[in-house]
Amino acid sequence: MRALRFALLALARDWRSGELAVLALALVIAIAALTGVGFFTDRVGQAVERQAAEVIAADLKLQASRAPSDDWLAAAAEAGLATARTLSFPSVVFLGEDSTLAAVRAVSEGYPLRGEVKVSAEPFAPPVIADGIPGRGEIWPDSRLLARLGAAVGDEVSLGAATLSITRVLDYRPDQGAAFVDLAPSLLMNLGDIPATQLIQPGSRATHAVLFAGAPADVRAFKARLQDEKLPGERLVDVAEASPQIQSSMERAGRFLNLSALITVLLAAVAVAMSARRYVRRHLDNVALMKCMGASQRLVLAATTTELALLAVMAAAAGAVLGFLAQEVLAWLLTDLIRGDLPPPTWQPALLGLATAATILVGFALPPLLQLRKVPPARVLRRNLEPPPLRYATAYLVAVAALLGLLFFLVRDARLVGWVAGGTVLALAVLGLAGWLMVLGAGRLRGGVGVSWRYGVANLARRGRESVVQVVAFGLGLMVLLLLSVVRGDLLDEWQASVPADAPNHFLINIRNDEVDAFGAFFTERGMAEPELFPMIRARMTAVNGTPMEERTLEGDRARNFSEREQNLSWAAQPQMGNRIVEGRWWDEADRGRHLVSVEVDYAEELGLKLGDVLSFDVAGEPLEAEIASLREVQWDNFRPNFFLVFSPGTLDGMIGTWLTAVNLDEAQRRELVALVRQFPSVSIFDLEAILTQVRQVGDQASLAVQYVFLFTLVAGVVVLLAAIQSTRDERAWESAMLRTLGASRRIVMAGVAAEFGVLGVLSGLLAAIVATVAGWALATQLFNLEYVVDLRVWLVGLLAGLLLVGGAGLLATRGVIRQSPVATLRRG
Amino acid sequence: MLEARKLRKEVSSPEGLLTILDEVSLAIHAGETVAIVGASGAGKSTLLALLAGLDEPSSGEVWVDGENITALDEDGRAAVRARRVGFVFQSFHLVPSLTALENVMLPLELAGRRDAREAASQALEEVGLGARVGHYPRQLSGGEQQRVAIARAFVTRPAVLFADEPTGNLDTATGARIADLLFQLNAAAGTTLVLVTHDRGLAARCGRIIEIDGGRLTGGA
Known part of the structure; x- marks a missing residue:
């Protein structure tokens, strides 16, 4: 109770004084990015799925050799789903003496539930979208059937006992599929004319189907029911089976979107870990003081964690709202580009976003906060006393494991999560090791150069551990930005090239x-x-x-x-x-x-x-x-x-x-x-022209969405990076003030800070380029089955972005501090 | 009231084990005012930290009000500090994100006192800062900051007050006024005062001077 009261007080006071700004900002951005990307991928995923559903002309199809019961139609109508029946069988079509085998498809009113039927006035002529299904007594044969029979629009043909007249040429129906077996020319007719043909008898070789379509949740529920209650011999057909091409394209699109979601999570984790470190550093003195005044470890711990939890709840609410708005903007930007409306978002991404945020917070912010408990109270007398250093490897191990579990739940793609996780751990290890070596190397460079340079580089070497942490964090951030900006382009180009313009049609x-x-x-x-x-x-x-x-x-x-x-x-x-x-x-x-x-x-x-x-x-x-x-x-x-x-x-x-x-x-x-x-x-x-167009559309739609999501992630990444840099400024402020007290001009101090951030930026940029190249290769070849070409731009952009983003932002963040009178900074200690 | 028995403090350093305090024993009675003096690095601050239970000795014991605080864990010592001890520091140690009033309220809130606001306001009145309750530390002068710190130290009516170079960061005139305030409040409350300083003038105002050199007591114990 006392801890809660204390936490509330501390929260209000820290907030008012601006202490919490950086941590709160990082959290809000992280949650906004997570939920924003989540909401948007959810909607695009639904849209892509709907587009893909055209392959079976429905969301769901129940198929059997005997007509499924009318009860299903009634049940579906009750569940708010649209339905239609289809019947397919091979039969011989006669035009006078000429005859040929045709694949007959008879459909009921409402067909197709997804996609459109296209017809033309004469064979191989430009098609138009059909208005409904063939009327009673009409058939729509395809061009091949007409060619075989030597028939033309207006002729009458016989099918079984019925005589039907040709009114249109069938150009395309969404569920014609891409499998090339049993490919007789086909015709579309009204299901109501089937009894008149007398072709369908018990035991006839025919395929009956009922099509269902509706809101995704309704369809899912109905699908589960169908799976449980369908008769033996009845078969549920989904997109994966109906079209491996569309499925393959969809999976890729899903992977791209999931990838950006995963990357957002990573960025958020980096941001939160960095800002939590800053928060802890700034609170060491206060905690020592509180302990000195008799606060127990438990109270310190309870108050700190409660304050964090309260902050998290507020940041989560703000972030979720922001994320929702951001994806609305994304959707609005895409209105003209995505065919049809995007389905409304579901609530799941918001909940998942919040769960992810909570995991990140507990995993990456709690370990440094727990350190506060161990602050020696004697720090009030000797400022150099610090809590025992945090063991990052053990502290973050659990966090990473929890995050992976959550990510797996989020994307349900063990391979993607495995690669991203393995890649991240490897990247961290490489960045850490390389950062350490480079900091070591930079320390040796300090002789024989100007005072600013020596001061800056000496700082890097002296704060070895801190510098390595920063190189890792900045490197990881930059790597993600590189992957998003440069490698993404390569991946998407490759993706589009996988359905080349001259693909067989x-x-x-x-x-x-x-x-x-x-x-x-x-x-x-x-x-x-x-x-x-x-x-x-x-x-x-x-x-x-x-x-x-x-x-x-x-x-x-x-x-x-x-x-x-x-x-x-x-x-x-x-x-x-x-x-x-x-x-x-x-x-x-x-x-x-x-x-x-x-x-x-x-x-x-x-x-x-x-x-x-x-x-x-x-x-x-x-x-x-x-x-x-x-x-x-x-x-x-x-x-x-x-x-x-x-x-x-x-x-x-x-x-x-x-x-x-x-x-x-x-x-x-x-x-x-x-x-x-x-x-x-x-x-x-x-x-194949039609299915080719379908695959291209799925690809275009998804890749467009992916571009925008990546852009969003990119912006979030830059902001996070800036927040991370901001979080290191305190450490430098005090030293700058001291140097100036010793007589260094502002210019010299600025040059020193510039040297430090510049070196830090170049190191991070270089490492980021190395890791991004390897990651890009792994993503392309292992996850997306695409060729990967080494891109020199990655290196150039990496170095420049490192120098400009880290160096520039570092300088900007520190400038304010240097401008202040040194006394003010020193007095604040 | 406050007793040290054969206190020893060693720390490891690159040159090996370093002895900062060597078999220090002393007794301070209730209401006494004692100055611990010595050169820089003589071990004054370490002794203060041990007496206040902020740090643990390598060997020896510290007794406060008949209780062996060396036998307690950190939380146990914190509880003793909460009930009986107040602090004034050389660099004031005000929380920068809290106003003067909130800084003084802090120990009361930690002790769970309901009347924190009233008691803190009154304490600030007593040190002459009634008009500056809403100011943040950065808006106050050094002398004012130390007065807030003194109000914060006395507000819980501690049995012992530890002061670590309370005038060390202040100019002579301000320092003298702060010292006056400290001794006045101390006399009025009957608090035991343990003061670390190398200012002989300030030390002379105490009832007893304990000298320390190279980790050993050289006089006054």
Whole structure:
């Protein structure tokens, strides 16, 4: 009780006298940055997710071979979700005597729940957004179907027992997907016309689905319910499965945003640790005095921690409000750039921000504050008596551990947190060691130079421990700024380059062995580059290490789906562009004759496959066995043909397969596709333009948001750095005053301070550049699967920023002190 | 009232173990005024710190009011200080973020006194600073700061007052006025006064002078 009263008094008085300004400022900025970034990433994350949801035309999809019950539609409506039904099946479409196989998609009113259907008035013409779904008695076939049938808009075709008229050409539907299996030309029709076709009987090979969409929280709740109550045979489909490309792009965007959140946390920790140190230094005398007057250690401790807690609560409130406002400004800045409205923020980021702030405060501010308890009371008589020095390693170990736990909870990305944590610890160690060496070196430099320089550099060497702490803190701050300003640009450029402007936008599949030469000629005759062809063979996996697939227990719908459906096998001498071996090795000449296979890493994970497993396949009746020689990570969003299973050359010899390729066609070249379909009737064309645009949009939207979030973090970082510099000014004030008393002019003292801060800045900048380069490399290659190019700007900017920010700000912060009369400073002691 | 028994204080230094106080024994009776004098580095301040329980001796004991404070831990000694001891320092040691009134209230608040404000105001009146209660230390002259410190020392009505060079930072005239104030208040309250100084004039105003040289008492004990 007494401690609380005392803490309240102390808080009010310290506040009034400005004692708490630096600590409070650091806290408010830290919390504002944390919650601001948190709020904003939450909103962007929701927006990106919604954009990605277009891939399944919904937020959630329940799929089955029998129509899911109407009860689900009613339940969804009750839960505030929009719904629509779809039905897909293959069927033959007739135009008079001509017929062709088509993938039929029948949809109900409301489809699509996410994204838009695009149609055109004639094949391969510029599309417009469709107004609703096809009316009763209408169908919208795609250009390929029209080309196959030789039909035109206005013709009537038969589907089963029904006659339907062609009213539009289907250009794009959001859920057409990017998987290139079973790619018959497709058509869109009204679900209400299905009974008239008499095509759907019990046991028909059709896929029924119900689509759901709504507010994220409602969707989550409904998804949980579906998972519990869905019937066997019913399957929930999400974006990850529907489009690995979009998923991959989204994950990257999420990582970028999380990275800036993590960096903000780091910055906040540095700021709070530095300001808490200053607070403690300034309170050593007061605490000694209080103890001298009979205050117990417990009272000192209780009063100090209570004061800190009270301050934290106020700073948290102010910071959270500021953070909320800041993200509102960010969102407002982005209104014209982000398609559609940003979803409103949820409260979670605020709570997480506050929890993080509390952890930082307890972890990084409490250890130095606990030191106050140990201040010897005899300090009132002999000022040089200090509490035993803080053991940073042990004191901050718990804090770092707690912070990591929290960060993991925050971003749920063990790898990202692991790398950032490992990187930070390593950076701290390197900075500490290098700082110590450089301070040592600087101490030797002092002979043979002017008095100012000697004074400044001598200061650095004399306060060795302090200087190392400062080099580490400034270095860490600068490193983060460098990472954000320069390396970020490189990463984002690389990211955008991963979906290059000339990325293939059409897949051509089902090219027969005997057509290969003529197919190549078709392109060269028209002045286009001859496309690279990839072999493809359809097969079903029958056993793993001799255990039949039926006897293997598999977790999850996705794994079952992988194991049940036919797979596309390919072979290659060299790994495909954008593939990275993560385990095992790619084959070489020495492996000739061996039956080896390289498996995509996610696929292997789902099916529980590991290096050395022997896989058995059934290739159109022929058995095939191969040993897993490597696991591969595939960069799905580069839009090149990629395969889960790639075999070594020779393994698939004698198996009957087809070829496929991916080409980039511009608007004019697209028209040649009609001729291509005529010359090679068996070839299926799959238009990727739409999904490509989708991936680019997700990327653009996210990278734009990331830029702004980084900018925000950058500003917060600079402010934090300034606060940290401010926190060291007291230590210098007294010495400056003393020097001036000894007769040094202001100019000499200023030059001395400039020398000290300048050296400190250059040291920190140099170290920051080294660490930022390594960190940039690690981030690019290990987390984002991007190439990394060493950037000399990092070094230049690092040195300059160190000199200007640390040197300049240090000088500015100290100038005020030097201007005061030395007596005033000395009297305050 | 205050007794030191064979006090010894050693500290480790780069040159090895350094003896600052060597077997110092002395007794000070209630109401006595005692000056501890000696050259710089003779061990005056160390002796004061030990007598006031601010520091622990390497060996020996300090008794305050029949209680062996050497046997207490730091919090125990703090409790003794809170009840019985007041301090005046050479460099005043006012808390810069507190006003004059708040500085004087501090020991009362630490002791949990409800009437802190009234008692502190009265104490400031007594030292002639009634008009400057709301001033911060930096707005006060050296003499005024020391008067605030004296008000702060007496406000808890301590049994013993320790003063460490109370006039050391002041000019002669101000120093003399501060000394007058200190002795007046001391006489009025009947406090035991232990004063460390190398100002012979100030020492002469005390009832007894204890001389210390090289860590040993050379006279007056």
